[in-house]
Amino acid sequence: MKTLLILGGGTAGTMVANKMSHHLDPLEWRIIIVDENETHYYQPGFLFIPFEIYSPSDVVKPKRDFYPSNVEFVHSQIEIIEPDDNRVRLTRDNRAIDYDYLVIATGSRIVPEETEGLTDNGWRENVFDFYTLEGATALNRFLKFWKGGRLVLNVAEMPIKCPVAPLEFLFLADWFFHERGIRDKVELVYATPLPGAFTKPKASSILGDMLKDKNILVEPDYMIMEVDHDKSVIRSYDEREVPYDVLVSVPVNMGSEVIDRSGMGNELSFVPTDNHTLQSENWENVWVIGDAADVPTSKAGSVAHFMLDVLIENMLRHMEGLDPLPKFDGHANCFIESGFENGILIDFNYDVEPLPGKYPLPGFGPFSLLKESPVNHWGKMMFRWIYWNVLLKGGEMPFESQMTMAGKWN
Amino acid sequence: MTTKEFAGATMEVNEEGFLVDPQMWNKDIAVAIAKEEGIDELTEDHWKVIEFCRQSATDNGAAPTLRQITSGTGITTKELFKLYPKGPAKKVAKISGLGKPEGCV
CATH class of the missing domain: 3.50.50.60 (FAD/NAD(P)-binding domain)
Structure with a gap:
């Protein structure tokens, strides 16, 4: 056996x-x-x-x-x-x-202990993660009664699980505070180690414009050194201090x-x-x-x-004694919730960055690539059902494993 | 493709000023690029990092990330920022004649 x-x-x-x-x-x-x-x-x-x-x-x-x-x-x-x-x-x-x-x-898992001061006194009081159920739930309890202030989202280091999640968090926060009628009282700040909104140029520029339109400030090339809980600031290695009322951290990810x-x-x-x-x-x-x-x-x-x-x-x-085939191309595709019942879809691999177009059927869609649309949002919402009922059980999905250029433009 | 002169030699560089061909690099070029990046003198610790990056790129085909540099050289992130202020991974890759580090996806 x-x-x-x-x-x-x-x-x-x-x-x-x-x-x-x-x-x-x-x-x-x-x-x-x-x-x-x-x-x-x-x-x-x-x-x-x-x-x-x-x-x-x-x-x-x-x-x-x-x-x-x-x-x-x-x-x-x-x-x-x-x-x-x-x-x-x-x-x-x-x-x-x-x-x-x-x-x-x-x-992979988050390791908040890798960042000095992150798990000090304020942890899960006004410093949160949302990559664990406990963190996301604690943050929900906090935001429920929050009257507004400065919310800073910091990514400690790349790579992280789901690199679009920080952007989605900010887009949804913008929507959530609008719905609560306190958007005017909330400052949203994104402190990221990346030079811009995302890792790949075309998507970075489109998503960067969206951050600007939604009045979300970006602090780029920000390598966090420590969380100073007493002064309520985060400090980077190049000594930039970013003050916060609530800090949402995407801590270091490790295997x-x-x-x-x-x-x-x-x-x-x-x-x-x-x-x-x-x-x-x-x-x-x-x-x-x-x-x-x-x-x-x-x-x-x-x-x-x-x-x-x-x-x-x-x-x-x-x-069977045969050589493995080099068929994996780094294919990724991600729905990005952008708030107000809209979403964006991106599709890319090792060599080709996310481009605009239609997916999965070229010219038809129904999903639009690198562009906001309500259909993309409903795709993301439906995906939970697909995940539990089809994907985990190894069922067939209507997409190819390898990325295709059909239906995309530069 | 633009060209640029370093230490008396004409080099092809990309739009961000990184050398196109790492094989063309030598220590005099490193000193010249470092000066442009605001580092007047390359100390022993600077060279330790540069040598690590050159070796790492030869082995892995890409410039190392910040964490690969700190765990590979034993130099702390804080010290690394003192040696190469602002973005050390990017700066040292440039001085070492390598492409921009692609640590992030």
């Missing part, structure tokens, strides 16, 4: 379990998935919680509801991965699992601690992975999917989905 072991039962790991359970003969293979957490979070939904568009119950379901019945689920922390010995040790019952193939899908403990990670504990085959750079029976990989594209569920078919095909090829 051979073993396929999947570490992490989030978006990526669950999709791999579902797909692989169809491909592998149960008389020959056992599939095991390990996760320390019983709850599956619909992470894109965290963004909506501070603004009362979603409540916590909208974004949680039991993980086990999404695993296929022929997969063994082990609820345990992972103590260490020993890739030279093809073995993973778990904390629960000191169990050790020997594997033939390993899929690492341990994701799982077990990656670091096992000596398998880079300087941010992400796993060195071939950009195009998704095979680990160091062990040929180790494969990496989703946020855990160090590949230079966005960390997002859509990317994990586009990685999925490439990863599955390459593992199956490898099992």
